[in-house]
Structures are given as structure tokens and as C-alpha cells.
Amino acid sequence: MRKQGKQFETEAIRTQMERTQFLEHSSPMYLTSSFVFEDAEDMRASFAEEKERNIYSRYSNPNSSEFIEKVCKMEGAEDGFAFASGMAAVFSTFATLLESGDHIVSSKSIFGSTHTLFTQFFPKWNIHTSYFDAHNLDTVEGLITPKTKILYAESPTNPGVDILDLEVLGKIAKKHGLIFIIDNCFASPYLQQPIKFGADLVIHSGTKLMDGQGRVLAGITVGNHELVDKIYRFARITGPTLSPFNAWLLSKSLETLAVRVDKHCANALVLATYLENHNKIEWVKYPFLKSHPQHEIAKKQMKAGGCVVAFGVKGGLEAGRKFFDNIELLSLSANLGDSRSIVTHPTSTTHSKLTKEEREAVGISDGMVRISVGLEHIDDIIADIEQALG
Structure with a gap:
């Protein structure tokens, strides 16, 4: 060693x-x-x-x-x-x-x-x-x-x-x-x-x-x-x-983890801030947003907020389905932490084996969207989300 x-x-x-x-x-x-x-x-x-x-x-x-x-x-x-x-x-x-x-x-x-x-x-x-x-x-x-x-x-x-x-x-x-x-x-x-x-x-x-x-x-x-x-x-x-x-x-x-994660976090914070001010978004959660309930704890134990942003689209499940169908640039996948931005619907993918009651107990609503923010230019990421929201 x-x-x-x-x-x-x-x-x-x-x-x-x-x-x-x-x-x-x-x-x-x-x-x-x-x-x-x-x-x-x-x-x-x-x-x-x-x-x-x-x-x-x-x-x-x-x-x-x-x-x-x-x-x-x-x-x-x-x-x-x-x-x-x-x-x-x-x-x-x-x-x-x-x-x-x-x-x-x-x-x-x-x-x-x-x-x-x-x-x-x-x-x-x-x-x-x-x-x-x-x-x-x-x-x-x-x-x-x-x-x-x-x-x-x-x-x-x-x-x-x-x-x-x-x-x-x-x-x-x-x-x-x-x-x-x-x-x-x-x-x-x-x-x-x-x-x-x-x-x-x-x-x-x-x-x-x-x-x-x-x-x-x-x-x-x-x-x-x-x-x-x-x-x-x-x-x-x-x-x-x-x-x-x-x-x-x-x-x-x-060897490139630090530089990649720095960029992931920078993009994710910009995206989270954008979504927080969007009239078609019901709620947004990202650890380094001041609105996050555990923002101070996140700052105490984390260097930055990570690559994942969670949010809810106004209009419930139907609006969420329309959003996913309209996505063009971002990938519809169940992975995260990729150089490519990924949009996931936890209820029907990563947490589909849980009952509705189990999901709701941990805050996973039917309309929740999880975005793993990638390394593309942030303007292109936001543009794709903007057009998908309609």
C-alpha cells in the first residue's frame, strides 16, 4: 500500500x-x-x-x-x-x-x-x-x-x-x-x-x-x-x-471521478433551481437547494449535492406519462450516474416491486420523476425538459 x-x-x-x-x-x-x-x-x-x-x-x-x-x-x-x-x-x-x-x-x-x-x-x-x-x-x-x-x-x-x-x-x-x-x-x-x-x-x-x-x-x-x-x-x-x-x-x-462529479453537481444544481421556478412543476428536491428539508445536514456531510434531482409534474400520472413520452435528448432508463442524463419513473421501474403503500411511506408518488443529471451542456438538458413539459 x-x-x-x-x-x-x-x-x-x-x-x-x-x-x-x-x-x-x-x-x-x-x-x-x-x-x-x-x-x-x-x-x-x-x-x-x-x-x-x-x-x-x-x-x-x-x-x-x-x-x-x-x-x-x-x-x-x-x-x-x-x-x-x-x-x-x-x-x-x-x-x-x-x-x-x-x-x-x-x-x-x-x-x-x-x-x-x-x-x-x-x-x-x-x-x-x-x-x-x-x-x-x-x-x-x-x-x-x-x-x-x-x-x-x-x-x-x-x-x-x-x-x-x-x-x-x-x-x-x-x-x-x-x-x-x-x-x-x-x-x-x-x-x-x-x-x-x-x-x-x-x-x-x-x-x-x-x-x-x-x-x-x-x-x-x-x-x-x-x-x-x-x-x-x-x-x-x-x-x-x-x-x-x-x-x-x-x-x-x-481517475476522472472528481472532475466528472463536479460537473454532474454543477449541472444538477442549475437544473434543480430551474425546476423550482417552473410553473408546471409541483415540487423539487435536491440536497443543495436551500428548500431541501435536510439542506444543512447535506452541507455538513457532503461536498456537493450529487447528480440526482427528484421532482413532481403538476397534473399527476397522466401529465407525468406525457412528459416521459415527450423526452427527446435525455435517456429513458433505470440507471444513474451516467455521462448521459437519464430520466426515470421510480414507481414503474426501480421501485415497482414495492406496494403503493410502501412507496407512499417513503415519499414515492406515482408522479415522481428522477433525473440523473449528466455531463451534456446544461442548456441542452434544460431545453429538452422544457419542451417535454409542453
Whole structure:
């Protein structure tokens, strides 16, 4: 590992694996499933973990190791493991740490697939979840039982971009001896480092801002070494490992994360301000708008507001459908954090598996629109939205 202390952008660019005999400037790809050994003793010692070395790419690979090291430095984490998707990271992290009879306390405002995991799959293994309102952290401690093991949240939330006070949650977790896990996908490690506020583990979908160009699926969990080591041992057996090629792409993408996210945030703030003053928009939420209910908390724990703007179109579901049908430049997709701006209808896509009551409980109305603001010129983004509103 390199010494800590360089600025974020420098670490993102200059954290690289050791050069080979060819003295390449850019890290090469290691598209190999396995690695060879010098002799019988080398093989025995490697499998006995008496030495650190690559054995099999399901366990580790130079490309995934470089990607993990970069994210650890960005987040201030001790260790990490990279996965084939964001949900592979979520599932593997929880499956590693939980046993039958354990209990999770989670924010209601989480990704739809994570909610489905908590409500439909974990109960089959006698693991149950209690939810708290992201707007009322005073209720969190009342949900904690002797069986509670994990405190979990996303901030900003998906899709409503609510902000949870990570420092408050961190103190609650520490007081009760809970493992505090934060999904930091919407912020990226450039805008927010939850470990500073007490998080034990941080999860990312690398598919989003880390890649930033809609090319790959990936996930990563970083944090406390002891916890990550358990996750690693679970993952090397169950096999949800990130591929070397995708790890190589992501490591290269992280070199431009800061400049990309700066532009995402600048565009998003301009768009949010424009929408807030539009007569056909009912409401707008963006963390760095002064009108956002948790604006001060966002400023305390985030560098900027992120790439996602949520809003409601006046006229309800029919007006919202017309808006989506009229979009020309922006993409209709369920992804986010892409260089291309993306318009999503959470009710019919990312959170469609939730009941109407479950969606309404976390502020997802039928007319909600989520825009992941991309890197196009802001005038062109606004022009497309303007014509789509009619």
C-alpha cells in the first residue's frame, strides 16, 4: 500500500499496481482465471495463506486489487472486496454478517431490490427488518432489540434524495454495539465519506458514478478490516467476484471521478433551481437547494449535492406519462450516474416491486420523476425538459 496523505484526485490517478518488466505507464489487464506457482512449497504456502499472492481470480486479481485500493483510500477504509454488481455487494455483506434470528434496523428509504431482499428473502432464514422514517431518527433506538446486529441506511436516498444525519446514526450504532453500514452510491466517495461519521462498512454500486459511462456492472464493500475479511471469505466461496476486465475499467474511471462529479453537481444544481421556478412543476428536491428539508445536514456531510434531482409534474400520472413520452435528448432508463442524463419513473421501474403503500411511506408518488443529471451542456438538458413539459 502507498502512504496515505495525498489529495483525493492524486490518489485516484496515482494509486497503481507495481509496473511489470515492460514499465508500462497505464496498468495492464490481467485476464487470467488462475496464477502459477514456483514449486510445491510455494503452492502449499499460498493456499495456507502464509504469504499474500494471487491464486485464483475468484479470490483476487491485480486489477481488482488496484480498484479496491483506490476506493479504500477514497473512503478512508482499511480494506475492501469488489463484486460483480451492487446488489451482489449488498447481499454478500449482509449474508456474511447475519445469522438466523438476527435483526436489522434500516431506513425505509432504500433501493427497491434491497427492500425486497429484506422483506421477501431474509425472512425465510429467520432474519427480520424493522424500518425507521428517514425524516425521524428519534425513532431508531426504539426499534433496536437484543437481536439487532446491523443499522443500515442510504444517504442520499433512492429515489427521493432525502438526507440522513450520518453522525447521529453513527453514535446510535456505537452506543448499542451495532454494525453501521451505509450505501454511499448516490454520493460517491468524492462527495461523502461515511466512515468519518462512524460507519463500519460502506457499500457502492460501481455501476453508477464510479463507472460513470454506463458500461459495466460492479459493486464494492469497504471498511473495517475484520469485517471485510469475513466478507472476503464468504465471497471467495460463493463467487460473486468482480471480473478483472470490469475492475480495470473502473480503476481507470476513478481517475476522472472528481472532475466528472463536479460537473454532474454543477449541472444538477442549475437544473434543480430551474425546476423550482417552473410553473408546471409541483415540487423539487435536491440536497443543495436551500428548500431541501435536510439542506444543512447535506452541507455538513457532503461536498456537493450529487447528480440526482427528484421532482413532481403538476397534473399527476397522466401529465407525468406525457412528459416521459415527450423526452427527446435525455435517456429513458433505470440507471444513474451516467455521462448521459437519464430520466426515470421510480414507481414503474426501480421501485415497482414495492406496494403503493410502501412507496407512499417513503415519499414515492406515482408522479415522481428522477433525473440523473449528466455531463451534456446544461442548456441542452434544460431545453429538452422544457419542451417535454409542453
